[in-house]
Amino acid sequence: MGTSITFKRADGKDTEGYLAKAGRDHAPGIIVIQEWWGLQDQIKGMCDRLARAGYEALAPDLYGGVTVPYHDSQKANREMSSLDFLDAVDNIVRGAAAYLSQSGAKVGLTGFCLGGAVTVIGAVRVPEIAAACCFYGVPPREAAKPEDIKIPFQGHFATKDDWCTPEVVGALESDLKKSKARWELFRYDADHAFMNEQRTVHDRAAAELAWGRMLSFWRSHLGG
Structure with missing residues (x-):
């Protein structure tokens, strides 16, 4: 359904991504941020599924064309560790928001694993984002403080997660209680990356x- 595109970062440089269009004018936009495996199918x-639900969905390629096989956690960790998260947020995510908002529609931000951490940072640092939905990712506090989030925020986490552990999610919840955001967190009796149907x-x-909770969240805060 979608296609590869080139769009402008906030600093004016070109970058790549995958765009799935909703098939109607002035559809709200959603930026979709990859896992640490790269821009996988x-x-x-x-993105295709969000487009069928009525949203323009753009997944920036944060690794510049590199994808990592699911079995190679060491390479995935190297790629993630080499990523400049703040540059990715301030330039790539913000550029994607500018691209999607050209029609005047609202833009949301979502992401998974690495992308979940980017979502929290973007919710704090990108003023063009109207709402954010995070899946099992929390950044270090030096990158973004969750209590600084002011936009509507939804989070999805797994109780069996060995990265975003229940303790990490509990700390996130405590921080969100200090924020001015409308927020909600959901916990699932599942493992990390439970949304990825390509993995065991x-x-x-x-x-x-x-997925249903996320769509309800988008309808409430982006329209569509």
Whole structure:
């Protein structure tokens, strides 16, 4: 359904991404941020699915064309560790928001794993974002403080997650209680990356429940 495009970063440089169009004018936009595996077909599929739900969905390619096989966690960690998160947010995410908002529509931000952390940072640092939905990713506080979020925020986390552990999610919840945002957090009896249907950790029941909650969130805060 979608296609690869080139768009401008906030600093004016070109960057790449995958765009799935809603097929109607002035559709709200959603930026979709990849896992640490890169811009995999699974993320493109998320964009296609959002387009079918009525949203223009753009997944920036944060790794510049590099994708990592699911079994190679060491390479994925190297790629993620080499990513300048603040540059990615301030220039790539903000450039994607500018691209999607050309029609005047509202723009949301979502992401998974690495992309979940980017979503929290973007919710703080990108003024063009109207609402943010995070899946199992929390950045270090030096990158963004969740209590500084002011836009509507929704989070989805797994109770069996060994990265975004229940303790990490509890700290996020405590920080959000200090914020001025309208927010909600959901926890699922599942593993990290339960939304990824290409991996053995996929949990269909949890994924479909989270998907429905996310769409309801977008309808409330972006329209569509």
